[in-house]
Amino acid sequence: VIEFDAVYYDGRTSARTPVRVRGYTLAIEIAAEGLRLEIPLAKVRVDPPVSGTRRALHLPDGAQLQTDDHAAVERLFPSAHAFEGWVHRLERRWPYALAAIALIAAFAWWSVVDGLPRAAKIAAGFVPVAVEVNIGEQALDFFERNVCQPSALPPARQEALQRRFAALTKGLDDGYAYRLLPRACRGIGANAFALPGGPVVITDALVKLAQNDDQISAVLAHEIGHVRGRHGLRLGLQAAGLAALAAALFGDATSITSLATTLPTALLQSGYSRELEAEADDYAFERMRKVGLPPKAFAQIMQLLEKDRASKTGGTSSDYFSTHPATAKRIERALDADRSR
Amino acid sequence: MSQPSIERGAAAGTAATAARRYPIEFTAGTGEYFRIWIVNLALTVVTLGIYSAWAKVRKRRYFYGHTRIDGEGFEYRANPVAILKGRLIAVVVIAAYYGAGHFAPQYQILLWIPIIIFGPWLLVRSLAFNAYNTAYRNVRFRFEGTYKGCLRVVLTRGWLVLTGILYPYFKHRMIRFVAENHRYGTARFEVADFKKPFISAYANAFGLGILLVGALAISIIWVGTIRTKSPLLFVGTIVLFYVGLFLLFAYIRARTTNAIWSAVRIGPMRFEPSLRARDLMWLYFGNLLAIVLTLGFATPWAVVRAMRYRASKTTAFASGPLDGFAQAEAQQVGAAGEEVADFFDIDIAL
Numbered sequence: 001v002i003e004f005d006a007v008y009y010d011g012r013t014s015a016r017t018p019v020r021v022r023g024y025t026l027a028i029e030i031a032a033e034g035l036r037l038e039i040p041l042a043k044v045r046v047d048p049p050v051s052g053t054r055r056a057l058h059l060p061d062g063a064q065l066q067t068d069d070h071a072a073v074e075r076l077f078p079s080a081h082a083f084e085g086w087v088h089r090l091e092r093r094w095p096y097a098l099a100a101i102a103l104i105a106a107f108a109w110w111s112v113v114d115g116l117p118r119a120a121k122i123a124a125g126f127v128p129v130a131v132e133v134n135i136g137e138q139a140l141d142f143f144e145r146n147v148c149q150p151s152a153l154p155p156a157r158q159e160a161l162q163r164r165f166a167a168l169t170k171g172l173d174d175g176y177a178y179r180l181l182p183r184a185c186r187g188i189g190a191n192a193f194a195l196p197g198g199p200v201v202i203t204d205a206l207v208k209l210a211q212n213d214d215q216i217s218a219v220l221a222h223e224i225g226h227v228r229g230r231h232g233l234r235l236g237l238q239a240a241g242l243a244a245l246a247a248a249l250f251g252d253a254t255s256i257t258s259l260a261t262t263l264p265t266a267l268l269q270s271g272y273s274r275e276l277e278a279e280a281d282d283y284a285f286e287r288m289r290k291v292g293l294p295p296k297a298f299a300q301i302m303q304l305l306e307k308d309r310a311s312k313t314g315g316t317s318s319d320y321f322s323t324h325p326a327t328a329k330r331i332e333r334a335l336d337a338d339r340s341r
Numbered sequence: 342m343s344q345p346s347i348e349r350g351a352a353a354g355t356a357a358t359a360a361r362r363y364p365i366e367f368t369a370g371t372g373e374y375f376r377i378w379i380v381n382l383a384l385t386v387v388t389l390g391i392y393s394a395w396a397k398v399r400k401r402r403y404f405y406g407h408t409r410i411d412g413e414g415f416e417y418r419a420n421p422v423a424i425l426k427g428r429l430i431a432v433v434v435i436a437a438y439y440g441a442g443h444f445a446p447q448y449q450i451l452l453w454i455p456i457i458i459f460g461p462w463l464l465v466r467s468l469a470f471n472a473y474n475t476a477y478r479n480v481r482f483r484f485e486g487t488y489k490g491c492l493r494v495v496l497t498r499g500w501l502v503l504t505g506i507l508y509p510y511f512k513h514r515m516i517r518f519v520a521e522n523h524r525y526g527t528a529r530f531e532v533a534d535f536k537k538p539f540i541s542a543y544a545n546a547f548g549l550g551i552l553l554v555g556a557l558a559i560s561i562i563w564v565g566t567i568r569t570k571s572p573l574l575f576v577g578t579i580v581l582f583y584v585g586l587f588l589l590f591a592y593i594r595a596r597t598t599n600a601i602w603s604a605v606r607i608g609p610m611r612f613e614p615s616l617r618a619r620d621l622m623w624l625y626f627g628n629l630l631a632i633v634l635t636l637g638f639a640t641p642w643a644v645v646r647a648m649r650y651r652a653s654k655t656t657a658f659a660s661g662p663l664d665g666f667a668q669a670e671a672q673q674v675g676a677a678g679e680e681v682a683d684f685f686d687i688d689i690a691l
Contacts, residue, residue: 009479014526015664016413016478050399051373053406053414062668064479066413087399090380097376100383101638107386108636248390249382250637 004072008032011062021065023076030065046077048084051091104249111245117275120237124230129175129197132233136197139232143185143201151182151204158182161207164217165200167291168224176227180220182207190308194223196232209304217291218284218298225283231276281330285337299334302327360611360658367652369407371645377403378641394425404648405475410657418481419474419676427676457499461491466678472523473674480666486522494518509543520605526666528608535604542596546589553585587629591622602655609661615654624650 002023007016008030019032028044030037045058055073057065067073090096151158165180172178176198183201185191190206200223202216210216226232285295306327381396398421405415441452465488472484494514501511513536523530561578595616602614628643 011479012668013664014478014480014666047402048399050402050406051377052368052370053403056416062479066479084395084399087380087384087395091377094376097379100379103383104379104386246637250632250640 002072002075004067004069006030006057006065006067006069008035009064009066011059011064019065021067023072028076041076044077046073046080048081049074049088051088108245108249112242116238116241116245117234120234120241123237124233127230127233132230133177133197135232135236136195136199139195140181140199140201143183147187148183148185148201150184152184153182153204153207157207160213161202161216164213165220168217168221168287172224172228174228178224178227190305192219192223194226194232196227196230198227200224200227206305209308210301211304212297214293214297215301215304217293218288218295218301221284221287221293222280222298224287225280226276228283229276229279231280235273235276277330278333281333285334289337295334295337299331299338302331302334360660363410363657363659363663365652365655365657366409366412367407367649368409369404369645369648371642374403374645375641379638391425394421394428397421397424408648408652410477411663413478416476416479417474418476419470423676424680427678427680430677431680457495461495462488463678465491466674468519468522470674470676470679477525478663478666480526480668483524483526483669484519484522485524486518490522491518506547509540513539516601520601524669525607527669528666531606533604533606535600538600539597542593542600545596546593549592550585550589553588557581557585584626587625588618588622591625592618594618595621598651608666610657610659610663613656613658615656616651617654620650620654 004021004023006019006021008019009016017032017035019030019035022029022031023041025041027038027040030039039059043060047056047058049055049070054066054068055070057067057073059065090100153161161182162180165178169178178198178200181199181201182204184204185201188203190203190209192200192202192206194200200220202219202223206219207216210219281298284298288295288298377400381392381399384392385396398417398419401417401419405417408415438452438455465484465486468484468486472482475482498511498514501507516539517532517535520530520532557578560581595618598616599614602612605612624647628639628646631639632643
């Protein structure tokens with residue numbers, strides 16, 4: 001016979017009655033002053049255990065017993081909740097918790113480094129080019145309206161750039177409408193950027209910085225690599241995936257505190273763009289070789305850009321928050337590509 | 342429906358003297374909850390998310406069971422299988438919603454229509470599901486608000502949201518709708534007028550916000566004259582902006598929670614909340630910092646801390662015994678509404 005103290009609720013009101021419960025093989029007996037009930041064990045439904053909380057035994061007609069005597073309940077219902085009982089045992093011991101920390105950390109690490117970029121690449125494959133073009137147009141619209149103005153270069157010079165660009169994109173049968181947009185943009189200096197769907201913007205400052213047109217071609221090839229690799233879209237998808245992951249793992253704090261999880265994700269984003277830069281570089285080297293240009297030109301323009309940036313900020317090139325990988329490494333890779341040409 | 346079996350009691354003034362004090366206890370332990378949280382999270386990852394329904398129920402059962410009034414904990418009774426089904430439906434609905442937004446961006450504006458039509462439905466179902474599955478002393482809570490009632494509030498006052506500044510009036514009406522339609526057994530939640538303190542909390546926050554923006558603008562101009570183009574200025578402005586946001590959020594949270602809960606009366610029970618904006622601000626700030634510095638692993642600590650504070654600052658008073666609440670017949674509710682609403686963060690917190 002298993003005996004324990006409990007509180008009895010009759011299922012009709014919130015009144016509580018302290019009772020003594022006796023458990024037999026087939027039934028339990030609930031006894032208090034003026035109360036004596038016998039209920040078959042088969043009709044009693046017991047809740048799974050949760051640390052530090054009272055255990056509830058649900059009786060027919062909505063009645064209930066609550067008790068702190070977990071040991072007695074376990075003896076009375078040894079086979080109830082095998083699964084959640086197992087979870088409960090894991091929850092009670094620190095070694096399992098530490099193992100869980102290791103697992104979560106490993107999973108988060110893998111997702112960020114490998115899983116998400118891979119998933120974004122696959123997901124990007126399902127997005128129609130038309131959607132990408134739409135996103136690109138909206139972004140372009142923003143730049144045209146707020147940052148950039150038509151190029152001030154002489155028409156003949158612009159014409160030459162367009163021919164250079166056409167030579168690079170010739171025969172790329174990938175559905176993108178590549179077009180070169182020479183622009184004079186405020187605040188971004190010597191720069192070039194690609195938008196999803198095909199537009200490539202190059203600033204007048206960059207054109208003037210370059211010592212020869214092969215160097216400009218190198219930059220353009222790099223930007224075409226961004227378009228072809230769908231990098232804009234992939235970055236967006238990775239950001240969304242990262243936010244979803246952070247919310248799923250750590251999202252049960254208050255909404256304002258959940259903001260906290262978005263901060264590290266912003267830092268991770270810059271790591272992603274680093275990887276994509278390298279991918280675009282590789283494409284540029286390959287494309288240049290194919291159209292008969294030396295990848296060395298890429299190394300040269302990178303050096304010029306770095307010098308230009310250093311002279312403007314007046315500081316060192318240890319740009320911690322920069323979205324570009326250490327330029328030296330990129331230059332080295334370009335020279336390697338040039339040697340193996 | 343039968344009437345509550347409790348005497349309604351005398352007027353508040355005279356009853357207060359005879360009322361018994363019931364502090365709200367919160368007995369959850371940080372270490373204990375951390376282990377529950379991390380083990381359940383790991384199981385969720387290992388099962389590719391399927392276990393998440395069980396994880397949700399276990400975590401809630403832990404918190405409910407550790408929230409006690411008069412030594413008795415609350416119960417969360419939701420069936421994990423029902424929640425899993427709800428989550429599967431939620432995944433399909435959400436994927437369809439975002440898919441529609443992504444692939445037909447030109448119709449993005451139309452996506453507000455399903456939110457207006459289904460939002461109230463989701464809210465009502467979610468509240469009904471949670472209330473039905475919450476019990477105290479073996480008596481269930483219920484939510485009796487109808488879709489029609491909720492839609493009426495949205496259609497007649499939803500436009501206030503668009504004005505921005507009148508949003509608190511909409512929110513007040515919504516909270517009133519939610520609070521009034523809750524029942525504990527057969528006892529109604531009687532809600533006194535809390536419009537004045539509620540609106541004034543927002544009005545004060547609005548005033549503070551203007552001061553803050555003004556101060557920021559002045560400091561930007563001032564810093565700008567000394568040293569131009571400093572990235573520090575940019576970062577500093579953003580940090581200050583977030584600190585200000587925290588301040589206002591904490592202020593609104595503290596004041597509105599106090600306003601709402603002092604107005605609620607359930608049978609012989611009333612509440613005296615005394616949350617302080619200052620405390621809440623430090624609390625949220627500490628939580629934010631801890632979560633960032635631990636890359637998310639301090640989440641359970643933060644959650645327990647916030648709940649402990651709130652419980653410690655709320656006291657219940659009852660002018661009669663707590664034995665007389667009667668159970669009511671209630672319809673079981675599916676979990677789909679709760680899960681979809683959960684994702685869209687459709688929530689009217691009391």
